[in-house]
Amino acid sequence: MLKVNERDNVAVALREIVAGTEVEVPGRGVLKAADDIPYGHKIALEEIPEGHPVVKYGETIGLASTHVPEGGWVHTQNMGPVEVNS
Amino acid sequence: MSGFNGFERPDGTVGVRNHVVVIPSVACANGVAAEIVRQVPQAVPLYHGHGCSRAGRDLELHFRTLSNLARHPNVSAALVVGLGCEVIKAELLAGEVLRTGRRVEYIDIQAEGGSRRSAEKGAGIVRKLLADAAEESRTAVGIDRLIVGLECGGSDAFSGITANPAVGVLSDLVVADGGTVILTENTEMIGTSHVLERRAVSPEVAERIRDMVARAEKRTRDILGPLASMVIAPGNMDGGMSSIQEKSLGCITKGGGSPITQVVDYAEPPTGKGLVLMDAPGYDVESMAGVVAAGAQVVIFTTGRGNPIGFPIAPVIKVASTSKLFASMEDDMDVDAGTVLERGIDEVAREVLRLMMGILNGEPAKAEMNRQDGILCLYTTGPSF
Numbered sequence: 001m002l003k004v005n006e007r008d009n010v011a012v013a014l015r016e017i018v019a020g021t022e023v024e025v026p027g028r029g030v031l032k033a034a035d036d037i038p039y040g041h042k043i044a045l046e047e048i049p050e051g052h053p054v055v056k057y058g059e060t061i062g063l064a065s066t067h068v069p070e071g072g073w074v075h076t077q078n079m080g081p082v083e084v085n086s
Numbered sequence: 087m088s089g090f091n092g093f094e095r096p097d098g099t100v101g102v103r104n105h106v107v108v109i110p111s112v113a114c115a116n117g118v119a120a121e122i123v124r125q126v127p128q129a130v131p132l133y134h135g136h137g138c139s140r141a142g143r144d145l146e147l148h149f150r151t152l153s154n155l156a157r158h159p160n161v162s163a164a165l166v167v168g169l170g171c172e173v174i175k176a177e178l179l180a181g182e183v184l185r186t187g188r189r190v191e192y193i194d195i196q197a198e199g200g201s202r203r204s205a206e207k208g209a210g211i212v213r214k215l216l217a218d219a220a221e222e223s224r225t226a227v228g229i230d231r232l233i234v235g236l237e238c239g240g241s242d243a244f245s246g247i248t249a250n251p252a253v254g255v256l257s258d259l260v261v262a263d264g265g266t267v268i269l270t271e272n273t274e275m276i277g278t279s280h281v282l283e284r285r286a287v288s289p290e291v292a293e294r295i296r297d298m299v300a301r302a303e304k305r306t307r308d309i310l311g312p313l314a315s316m317v318i319a320p321g322n323m324d325g326g327m328s329s330i331q332e333k334s335l336g337c338i339t340k341g342g343g344s345p346i347t348q349v350v351d352y353a354e355p356p357t358g359k360g361l362v363l364m365d366a367p368g369y370d371v372e373s374m375a376g377v378v379a380a381g382a383q384v385v386i387f388t389t390g391r392g393n394p395i396g397f398p399i400a401p402v403i404k405v406a407s408t409s410k411l412f413a414s415m416e417d418d419m420d421v422d423a424g425t426v427l428e429r430g431i432d433e434v435a436r437e438v439l440r441l442m443m444g445i446l447n448g449e450p451a452k453a454e455m456n457r458q459d460g461i462l463c464l465y466t467t468g469p470s471f
Contacts (some may be wrong), residue, residue, distance in 0.1 A: 002427070004247050012243050012326070014427065040243035040326035040390075054328075057246070057339075059281070061332035075328045082277070082331060 001025040003045070005058035010042040010074050017043070034071035042074040054079050087263045087439065090446040091224035092159075092231065092383070096187025099159035100231040102383045102446045104222055105130045105399050106215045107164045108208065109156045111179050111192075112137030112172035118195055119167045121205035122212055129165075129212045130398050132156070134462035137174040139470040149174055151353040151464050153182035154379035156190070160399045162219035163189035165211050167204065170196030189215055224448075230264035230359065232446070235382030235400075236340045238271070239370035242325030242390025244407035246336015248434075249388035249423035253405060255435035256386070256442070257342035257361065266359045268350075268377050269341035272302035273368035277331035278338055282363070287345045294349040298365045325390055340388065352465050353379035371395060371463040374402070384446060386438065394418040395460060396453025401445045404452060405438060420452050 001023055003011040011025050017037040022030050028045055037043045042056070048068040053060040065080035072078070092100035108119045109132040116133050123131045132155055136148045156164045156179055164183050168176025176192035183190035191211045198204040236253065238245055257267045275282060279299035286292035327333045347360035353376045356362045364380060366373040370393070374385060378400045385400055387393070390407040392415045406412040409424030420441055426434050445451050 002247055012247060038326065042243070042326065042328065056332055057335040059278075059331065059335055061335065062329040075326070079328050081329060 001031075001043070003027055004056060007055055007058045009045050009048060009055045011045055013037040013039060013041055013043055015039060032071050034069045035073035037073050044068045044070055044072045044074050046070050048072075048074070053082070087229055087259055088443070089226055089228040090232065090443060091448075092227050092446065093162065093222055094225055094227065095159055097157075099186075099381065100227050100383070101159040101161065102401065102448075103160040103399065104162045104219050105160055106212060106219050107132050107156060107161050107399060108212060109152065109164055109166050109179070110134065110137065111152070111166050111168040111174050111176040114138070114169045114172065115167040115176075115195060118201050118204045118208065121201065122165070122167070122208040125205065125209040126212045126216065128216055130459065132398055132462055134464060136464055136466075138172040140173065140466075141471070142468075144466050144468055145173065147352055147466070148464050149178075151375060151379045151462075153179055154353055154355070154381070155375070155399065155462070157183040157186040157188050158378065158399055159381060159383050161188065162222060163215040164191075165208055165215065166190065166192040167208060168192060168194045170194040189218065191215070228264065229260060232260065232265040232384075233356070233380070233382045234260050234265065234267045234442075235374070235377035235380075235385040236267060236269050237370055237374050237377065237385055237387040237402075238274075238337055238340065238389065239387060239393040239395070240389045240391030241327065241333060241336065242407055243327060244325075244424070245388055245390040246333070246339060248426040249390070249405045249407040250336055250339045251431050252423050252426060252434040252438060253340045253386050253388055254342040255431055256438050257340065258344055259435070259439060261342070261344040261360050264359055266356055266362060267341065267344070268356065268362050268364050268380060268382055269338065270364035270366040270373045270377055271337060271368040271370070272298050272365055273306055274330070274334050274337040275299045276303045276306060276334055277329075278334045281335075282338065282346060285343070285346050287347050291346055291349060295346065295363060298349055298363070302367075340386075350380060352376040355381045367465055369463070371460070372465045375462050375464055384442060386442070388423070392418065394453065394456065394458055396451070396456070396458030398459040398462075401451040402453045402458070403438070403442060403445060418452055418456065
């Protein structure tokens with residue numbers, strides 16, 4: 001598990017994780033995977049309510065399109081685009 | 087960081103290679119260029135699909151890119167092969183090369199009386215140019231003469247946390263020593279404009295960044311509609327990237343944390359030093375042509391899914407985001423940045439730096455060993471006529 005920035009609410013899986021497995025996240029402690037997490041994908045470090053930001057690199061990378069449980073797999077099935085104000 | 091040994095050119099630039107190139111002025115001359123290179127394999131071909139039936143912005147882009155590649159610091163001399171009836175005539179391109187004091191010759195297929203006569207004559211010219219190039223030697227120069235181009239292609243979730251942060255540290259070292267780094271791929275800056283604007287050296291540069299990213303976003307929205315901000319190449323999605331913001335933040339870390347001194351157009355050489363942004367698309371092969379045409383003598387290319395491409399006249403250093411990729415495509419990958427997880431970012435950055443210095447001094451990059459020359463893909467904004 002790798003958490004890139006202190007403010008992140010997701011971490012990157014450094015190996016494939018099977019649902020129910022307990023994993024160690026440096027700087028956070030033990031976390032139980034709620035879903036299968038593919039290699040290189042994101043796991044929620046905390047519950048993310050629908051509409052709330054998904055944070056990586058300390059910045060918002062998208063909004064939860066549905067409720068994401070702690071330990072859940074975060075990807076396009078539950079994360080939608082954030083409005084871009086360039 | 088010590089300097090490097092390069093080929094000093096009459097126009098003040100420094101090459102890290104001493105190529106003799108065969109460049110068609112138009113796609114119709116690719117076949118003759120290919121026959122010349124078959125006869126003289128030491129020559130480097132710059133095949134492309136352009137040179138005619140364009141006007142306005144695209145003609146300007148293509149002419150600037152082809153000219154700047156033919157007179158690139160890594161090029162000792164050029165043979166331009168034209169057809170005769172095209173828009174970008176061989177004589178015009180050769181004239182641009184001549185302005186830098188480089189050796190240049192040109193032939194037109196229609197004037198020479200066809201393919202075979204043109205190829206024979208071209209091969210003879212190229213043999214002479216190669217013999218002259220062999221007499222040229224390297225001299226020691228400082229990092230202030232170096233332009234490093236940055237690219238990423240086939241990114242995965244690790245690109246942004248292993249390879250790109252390590253290259254970011256290297257970028258800061260190059261800039262600190264007076265060198266220049268070009269960060270590009272404007273579609274991969276969408277959603278991160280505010281981060282880049284904060285680092286601009288002046289309000290004018292910040293405004294150019296804002297304009298560039300806004301245009302990239304508008305273009306993406308125009309082409310892709312409501313899906314725009316979610317659309318990333320399928321390979322990236324499979325690798326665990328879930329939005330363009332996520333990919334963009336991971337992408338811009340390659341540039342490090344230096345102030346942004348300038349925004350240049352596609353294939354436009356920077357006028358100053360430091361970290362420079364280029365207004366070029368996210369399509370790696372097109373943006374790489376723009377970065378090299380702007381004068382980058384070397385490209386550092388991070389990849390997560392594994393992209394083997396090189397560039398005909400510039401070494402392209404491949405930094406693999408994972409040890410798994412490095413092991414599975416070892417023939418193509420120069421550095422294993424997957425070791426960031428054990429060794430730390432700074433140590434991997436130092437390895438990339440050591441490797442880059444060796445390559446600047448003449449060691450081949452893996453893409454050069456594999457002759458990953460390919461074909462030039464040039465940024466194009468509209469249809470041909």
